Amino acid sequence: MASDTQPTPVSAKTPVTLREVATLAGVSVATASKALNGQGRMTAETRERIRETAQRLGFRPNSLAQSLLRRRSFTVGLLTNDTYGRFSLPVMSGISDALVDKGVSVFLCNVEDDQRLGQLHVDAMLDKRVDGIIATGKRIDRHLPVDLANLRIPVIYAFTQPDPGAIAFVSDDAGGARLAVEHFCRLGRCRIAHVTGPASFAVVHARAQAYRDVLTEKGLPVMVPLLGSWSEAWGHEAVKQLFDGKLSKSGGEKPDAVFCGNDQIARGVIDALRERGLDVPDDVGVIGFDNWQIVAEATRPPLTSVDMNLAALGREAGLTLLSLVGGEPAQPGIRKLPCRLVVRQSCGRPPGG
Amino acid sequence: MASDTQPTPVSAKTPVTLREVATLAGVSVATASKALNGQGRMTAETRERIRETAQRLGFRPNSLAQSLLRRRSFTVGLLTNDTYGRFSLPVMSGISDALVDKGVSVFLCNVEDDQRLGQLHVDAMLDKRVDGIIATGKRIDRHLPVDLANLRIPVIYAFTQPDPGAIAFVSDDAGGARLAVEHFCRLGRCRIAHVTGPASFAVVHARAQAYRDVLTEKGLPVMVPLLGSWSEAWGHEAVKQLFDGKLSKSGGEKPDAVFCGNDQIARGVIDALRERGLDVPDDVGVIGFDNWQIVAEATRPPLTSVDMNLAALGREAGLTLLSLVGGEPAQPGIRKLPCRLVVRQSCGRPPGG
DNA sequence: TCCTTCTGAGAAAACCTTTTCCCAAACCAC
DNA sequence: GTGGTTTGGGAAAAGGTTTTCTCAGAAGGA
Structure with a gap:
């Protein structure tokens, strides 16, 4: 039982129609419609009475009918x-x-x-x-x-x-990539690698180009982006390629930063670096892409990442x-x-x- | 330009109505409606003519009108x-x-x-x-x-x-937990731990109870479930608790299996075990919950997990x-x-x- | 008193489809 | 030829709302 201090919207089996409101208020449906929509001319008293009746019955206009007409x-x-x-x-x-x-x-x-x-x-x-x-x-x-x-x-x-x-x-994938690479530059990293997804994705090229552009602008060495899959496993593999000296002849040229094409790759990279005894971020900085919160916050340390908004x-x-x-x-x-x-x-x- | 070997549904600015179909077919809307819905009686020729007209005009009934009526x-x-x-x-x-x-x-x-x-x-x-x-x-x-x-x-x-x-x-969380624990039993594991989420979740209790039930039925030792958060970090921490001998006095009683409350915990557990030099699954088996594919397939080794369908x-x-x-x-x-x-x-x- | 101008409100059309009822014509049997 | 039945198809209502048009009555001016 509803309290009777409050107006009790009748929970009818079938929805209340404008016609019922009009009948109860003693007006035509046209007037009722106009009253509730603030249209037409009528005495304030009439309008208020109709409004009140509608309120009391819990009237809500049928969207289907409205849509059909409008x-x-x-x-x-x-x-x-x-x-x-x-x-x-x-x-x-x-x-x-x-x-x-x-x-x-x-x-x-x-x-x-x-x-x-x-x-x-x-x-x-x-x-x-x-x-x-x-x-x-x-x-x-x-x-x-x-x-x-x-x-x-x-x-x-x-x-x-x-x-x-x-x-x-x-x-703006290129812009996002710039953000990451420029951030590394600002932090004084100068040997920045890029590990990303398969060549079949347009974003891979957009981001890689931005990576190259920024490094060129800054006069920093550009490493050839490593293309693979969007997986942690590829992150591990890429670290092997980057740090086992196959790419750079002299030991001193190993990366001090890795910009990754997504957060899963970054996760793989971070884990692989740790397993090699390299500290993140002290030895190598890592930035991911996507800012997939649940991944980014679970990496150790938590992952800096580009968010696409x-x-x-x-x-x-x-x-x-x-x-x-x-x-x-x-x-x-x-x-x-x-x-x-x-x-x-x-x-x-x-x-x- | 559309080929003229095919009937070209006219891409009108405004949708075709039944009235237009009827007019073009030379019948009333009532007859048109019945023709298209397979209702009413009319000559096959009439019905076909109406159908064809509708097809040609690309007529589709207005759902709003239908809904209003039905x-x-x-x-x-x-x-x-x-x-x-x-x-x-x-x-x-x-x-x-x-x-x-x-x-x-x-x-x-x-x-x-x-x-x-x-x-x-x-x-x-x-x-x-x-x-x-x-x-x-x-x-x-x-x-x-x-x-x-x-x-x-x-x-x-x-x-x-x-x-x-x-x-x-x-x-059926209890049933899912049984599946996991019984699977461990079948594999011959007999010191099965349970690492799960916070006590505020009903499923934590349901799964923990099922875990206890199965072990009791089989006459295996029941370890007290470790409650924490739904995170990888808690998985790491729990391994520390389980394997640093704080729980079991004798070294021989360390778990040979861990049933985890979700896949993230399981991921943390697996990583922590590996870092301790323990092999998964040879030394310790791990099963997760949720079968969150992207996590389950990224763990090393890939994670066995309960799928809630x-x-x-x-x-x-x-x-x-x-x-x-x-x-x-x-x-x-x-x-x-x-x-x-x-x-x-x-x-x-x-x-x- | 008569004519005009407001004012408040209602009638009806419109939106589009479905369905019930009805009707005219044709057909059949007697 | 007449009464009854079938057949093909249309008219109209219904669904709920909005909007335009219309109208009766009141108010105002001359």
């Missing part, structure tokens, strides 16, 4: 192929953050890498009259297995390969989609969002510090 | 507080798998641990007339910050604390929700779904094998 469903679709994604999940989270306050709900569709599944989801969303679609994925240089090119609703790409002429948000990226994507839905124009093109360096202990401190 | 939106809400969740993500994936083929789309709502946000999302979903709601989370013994008790639509709980009298699916759990939850929506009755209560042991190399092989 041709706007306050719903967007989020397409991804990153099922267990540590990349697309922060993106999603950012999107959701940006939209929930505006009353927009998000359909999450995992399309794996399956064309049929993709079409199924897109059709379902179109049928449900989503206001727009955001496509996201697990890497920046692969297209989702769906064709979003000629939809009649706005589409935004976030952390996935866009269609030409579309609007996309991606991380994926949540912010998602937020931007969400807001931009909304403005597009609202009819505002937007320049097509790829917008690169800056990364940031999260400094922990694996990179060392400045000489004076 | 009082069924083919939409469900998924509530979670596991933003970066490695638990709720597999669950979601299972749910989505189960529902996509039935044309059901899923609203993903991350409510963090915020009541206001939770209410916001629930209200939005209710307004949008979802057919049902699934609640999931990051742990089994915490309730989401929302009240789903007296909704007028079905609610299912999956991997989160249910309201009393509700339907819930959770993992979360995707299957999600699938069950999705299917059950659907049958509830369809009006079929279901027993309230908590259903525990079995775990499975994923054997890799950290636990050793049978003596004869």
